[in-house]
Amino acid sequence: MPEPINTWLKKSWERSRMYNVDPAVARDAILGASEFKQYREQKEAFLREIKPTLERLANWLKSSGSVVVICDTAGYILKSMGDPVFLNETKKIHVVEGACWSEQVRGTNSAGTVIVEQKPLAVVGREHYLEENHILYCAASPIFDPHGRLLAVLNVSGYHEKYHPHILGMVDVIAREIEDRILIHRSDKQILISLYPEHKQNQQALLAVNHDGVLTGTNREAREMLQLDKSTIGNVHLSELISDVQRLLQRHGKICSNDIFALQDKTKEQSRWMASVLIDMRPHFNAPLEKRNSKQATSLRTPCTFANLYGNDRSFQTAIHLAKKAAATDYTILITGESGTGKDMVSQAIHQASLRSGKPFVAINCGAVTKSLLESELFGYEAGAFTGAKQSGHPGKFELAHGGTLFLDEIAEMPPEMQVALLRVLQDFTITRVGGTKPIRVDVRIIAATHTDLWKKVQDGSFRADLFYRLQGIHITLPPLRKRSDRLEIARFLLRNIQEELQKETLSLSPAAERLIENYAWPGNIRQLTGALREAAFLADSSMIDLVHFPSYILSDYTPHVNKHVSSLKQLENHAIMETLQKTGGNISQTARILGIGRNTLYRKLKKI
Template sequence: MLAKKEQHRFLLDLARPYIEEMFRYFNDEDIMVVLCDHDGIILEGKANENTKRMLERIRFQPGADWNEQVAGTNAIGTALMEKKPVQIFSAEHFCQGWHPWVCSAAPIRDPFTEQIIGVLNMTGKKKLVQAHDIFWVVSQAQKIEQAIGFHLMQQNIFSFKSVLDTIHDPFVIFDMDGRITRHNDAAKFLLGIKIGERIESYMDAPIYQKDLKDLSNKGMQALFRGKDGTDWRIRIQPYKMGTYLFGGMAIFQKIGSKTSIHVRPKGNSTRYCFNHLLTKEPSMIRLIKLAGKASFSDKTVLITGETGTGKEVLAQSIHAYGPRRQGPFVGVNCGAIPKELVASELFGYEGGAFTGAKSQGKKGKFLLADKGTIFLDEIGDLPLDAQVCLLRVLEERAVFPIGGTEPIPIDVRVIAATHKDLKKEIKKGNFREDLYHRLNVISLSVPPLRERRGDISLLVESFLRDACEGKTCPQIEDEVWGIFHSYQWPGNIRQLKNVVEQAIFHSDGQVITINDLPQELLMGMEKPSTDLNKTYESSQWAGRKKKLTREILIEVLKKTNGCVSEAARLLNVSRMTIYRKLKEFGLE
């Protein structure tokens, strides 16, 4: 039993405070709280002396095996068998000696591999109402799991650091049976790994139970060849707490590729990643998930959205998240290049190809982006003759520099973006339909800011922090917040950032008031209908307060175009009441 306790020392130490908490609550009652290991063997129990003596007579004590195969139906064994919380009441027990008792048990899982590592059980006389509280047992088990998660991060800090340092490479966590329990997006999309598969199916040599046990002393290395012929080196490290081994973590790295994500590619690289896309709006969360999936594909991406919505941030994030992150990210504004220079800028030229050309020639943007990503911003402004050349490059995966005689193969991922409606441009004859279909393989549409008003507060607070550079940020008046949330923002996020920066400059450093906002913003605010005052002056709200319901608040805010100050005046309440009701009704 001492050896058993030593093996599970980590679990005992972490669970003990929560067992003590339960015991203190019931110390005068006929109730016992016990902790078992993953086999159903009781490691430790807590009860008053009278209860302890009663339960010892029916073999409920440290060292006893309560696996269902040994003891029949009981809460501990059944929780292990069914892998979920259970309550066994009185005569439901297999053993007749347990019929006066009710038992509630909840499995305790490792939060990373989700394998059961123990069971928390509460046993009490059936006449005691408190003994029937299975929800408290589940709650305490969850608290123990949270404590385990925290300490596992501490214990495995070097292993987790290795994972985090190569987070863009495929990695998996597997249990002691070799069953994969967690993986990242790279493992899913690059290797096709699925939860429940065995880790050895991704190794050229088999892995045995003995190999898994040896992980506690050392790591392992293995090789794997993917379906596409890519060779991977696998580094496997132990995943444990104390002397208890949970399984392992496997990190896949392409053979011949760089091993550190901290090595930045020379030349152009990205400033943004998905963490820069601040949102709590469901539409944006779905977009980011799709973009993350697109990161692991080489298919062409077309990003559409109004000016200032963050199309380039999304494009850079796709590059920075995927396997091409080690390569260059080359951005091109197709609308900013003079028509006569588009071909030479994109595809390059040979020496002496035209008057004024450099004698040694020049690489085009596509060649500069080789092994990486080229971002064709404002693709809708690309001249028609350049569209023909671009279509050829996309189809043949090779560029023809001006003056050149041979194509140069390229390995480039293409992301294009536009604020224009390309289907309308096709009808006008300004954009080639065949090029549109070649570009629009993966389509991502970024919503305008007016359709994600729930993100305005997040964005404003972020812009404030960035602009203040560590200094104390000014507060924002309620009326200013009202304008921020009701304005239409034709310039989207770019305009919002500009307005915040201007307001900070004009403010006194303490509070941003309506007087600190740009005049064009205030002039652009839509005025409420002139009939609105008459409507409400003749209504039940004129001059008196009634109960402010959710429906009435929505109606008034719609009529005032979201202007909180105007709504407060018409409803004869303060602005703070409006904000309080917005929060109460979940309308923020």
């Protein structure tokens, strides 16, 4: 076999030899049907989030004899879509869901090698280590989460003679778009900031910042342009990177803003950034503070009760009925449901309806606190317990919640050593501060929550079985918004609150907007719907909210249902409009120019879709 010349390719071949991969014989590494089903269910939330993008890409590839494949960080194919002929012909070389394409199993290939190199790569023809893969080209790009950790690999494959270098560029662009979408969907209760160099508007960095100004997530461009690494996320204030950020972080009474600020880069004195707030989702968005009357200010401090939880869906009502019954007890409660379904609100409502309602309700997100700080956050610390500790010491969440309720959000993310410590406390409700020796008795009611299947975490060994059983007092499951029959009613309920926030007259939804509410997947659930409605209400010039007022990232994922009785010509027109709208990221002016029609004409056509 000829030796590769490219440096990264040469290193990959060397690794393949080290793994004892036989170029002439592929190893058989495919998960069985039931095993693969369980394996993929663990990645279901991620797959659902990227599904619209994969489907669009697969449709483009069908006629070109190519497929799109998504692999996880272990190299297993989670999803493959595209040209059915190509998929059928390549079954014999294991281009199938459940097959492992790591370098350890299949030697040099784009998916497996990208997992190691963590950069976009193309492997074409004889560059593959396995001889049976010489018929292929594979172009892949990593997909990183907002912290910069590898999440998956996006790969496009076809016959090697059809490869063109632009395919790798296309795959990388789509992978970056997926990363941006994940960052936007997960930037709840935060500020999403757009940043680009003063003279390069085509390079857009996205940064998610919490209400304290701490960086909580970025896209790949931000990490590249600001030279950030994984350890920076969650530990650096925006002001450490950019000067004069106060103007950017102050509330402007808007969910999104057109204001652009010129800011100085603190790491490079000659660099200037143009910055704007894309979305401000900090809690209790309302008019500027100085303009609120005392009644509004008081209402912001009012905790959530069952009266605030709206829903006529049967599964939701069943969950709330169970929550009300649970409130009358002192049992430990586990609330499960996808992110944005209202687990924190239900936990507050349970506390307010319980005998502990006059006592504190204290919450902590177990996944948002670093492993080193979680122990002191939960149990407190004594004076001098560690560098930077207060001289007076500090009570932990258990002590602060004494007599009341402690809400442990994202319990599944708790590190194993802290699971042991928590189990010990739940057995006798006695804690010891970090650096202390004196046991302290606490009286708290525990409500835990998670967006994952905790039992599967137990089965894969990442969550303790004994702690799981201890948390299983009462289990409440909240349904995702896409499975609720009352989506439109919820939207109208939310609009009534939003119209008060924005001090607008009665707000209503156009038929096209109603269809979007009903048919969009809402991966961020009610939290995402609330944010989308706030932005749409703000952008609407009248009391009528239309399709075009919704965020562009939602419109780019939304494919409206077309009536099968409508003429094929009309379908083609609608399809062309939505495809163009998706390609322009929801930009109305650009879409109208590409289609050769006026903005008003495009607005009229969108209303009819």
